[in-house]
Amino acid sequence: MWMYLGLLAALFLGLHNLCKKHAVQGNDAFSVLFGTLITGFFLFLPLFLGSKYYPEELQTIDLFVSDISIKTHGFIIIKSMIMASSWVLAYQALKHLPITIVTPIRSAGPFFTFIGAILIYQERPNFLQWIGFFLIIFSVFLYSKIGKKEGINFKNNKWIYAIIGATFLGASSGLYDKYLIQSLELNPPTLQFWFCTYTMLIIGLVVLIMRTTNPNIKGTFKWRWTIPMVGILLQTADYFYFKALQDPDALIMLLSAIKRSQILIAVVMGGFIFKEQNKRKKMVPLVGIMLGVFLILYS
Incomplete structure (x- = not known):
């Protein structure tokens, strides 16, 4: 069941990436x-308030927001700081790079997760999983070659380093x-x-500092309908992802790889919507990434 939940998370993440590209x-x-x-906060605020007055009803539909200790709040703040840093880097990179380059580089995320899962959680991959992960990494390398044809030098472009850090x-x-x-x-x-x-408070502080110290960015914000949609789609994807992780049999290394199937939506649909270059050539490493994901699932 957790694999199906992972595929649902991938679907909403793919749509989320398209909206994010339009929004920035x-x-x-x-x-x-x-x-x-802010959208994500207000999406869950009714659940937080409802959990105080109608706990049994929300527990029945798995939407209950429980009380947690101060120590647990600290653990969540750490996650907020990690993801706030990741998102700041990713959003800036997405603004300056084609989605068909950004998304495949992000697909290398399972490789880092793969190493961490082995070292931290002692998850043990089999032979096909090794092949699948390295096939994904090799396919990302092919994307870097295609990116140079769009005037993107992977060695000198700071946004490439930003998306790798993210x-x-x-x-x-x-x-x-x-x-x-x-x-x-x-x-x-x-x-x-x-x-x-917590992430809203961290990013809100960043926005306040940036707009106070840098007058050039004042007036550069334009409202678009895709901004709240990014928040809604992301929280929907995260809900299915976290539900999958609740399964004690779920392997984070495989779940991370399953989520990479979102690139099918980002590269195929995004390439046509945003009129980006070299769509056919990008299909070759795309097939490689999808084959890598398939080998992991098949194994």
Whole structure:
């Protein structure tokens, strides 16, 4: 069951990436990110309030926000700081790079998760899983070659380093999620509500500092309908992802790889919607990434 929940998370993440690309075009990335987090906060606020007055009803439908200790709040704040850093880097990179380059680089996230799962959780891959992960990494390398034809030099472009850093932090957060869900036994709505709350405060502070110290970005924010949609789609994807992690048999290394199937939506649909270059050539490494994911699932 947890694999099917992972595929649902991938579907909503793919749609989330398309909306995110539209939201940040010609826009202040930090303000867009802040707007999506506000959306996520208000999406879960009724559940938080409802859990105080109608706990049994919300427990029945798995949307109950439980009370947690101060120590647990500290653990969630750590996750918020990791993901806030990852998102700031990713949003800035997405604003300056084609989605068909950004998304495949992000697909290398399972490799970092793969290593962490072995070292931290002692998850043991088999032969096909090894092949699948390295096939994904090799396919990402092919994307770098295609990216140079679009005027993107992977060695000198700072946004490439930004998206790589965002990918590493995102993978670290994924490993941390397993601890929060399985070891601390947090249910998805509780984790999502407090995570949105703390991350919204962190990013809100970043936006305030940026707009106070840098007059050039004032007036650069434009409202778009895709801004709240990014928040809604992301929280929906996270809900299914966290539900999958609640299964004690779920392997974070495989779940992370399953989520990479979101690139099918981002590369195929995003390439046509945003009129990006070299769509046919990008299909070759795309097939490689999808084959890598298939080998992991098949194994």
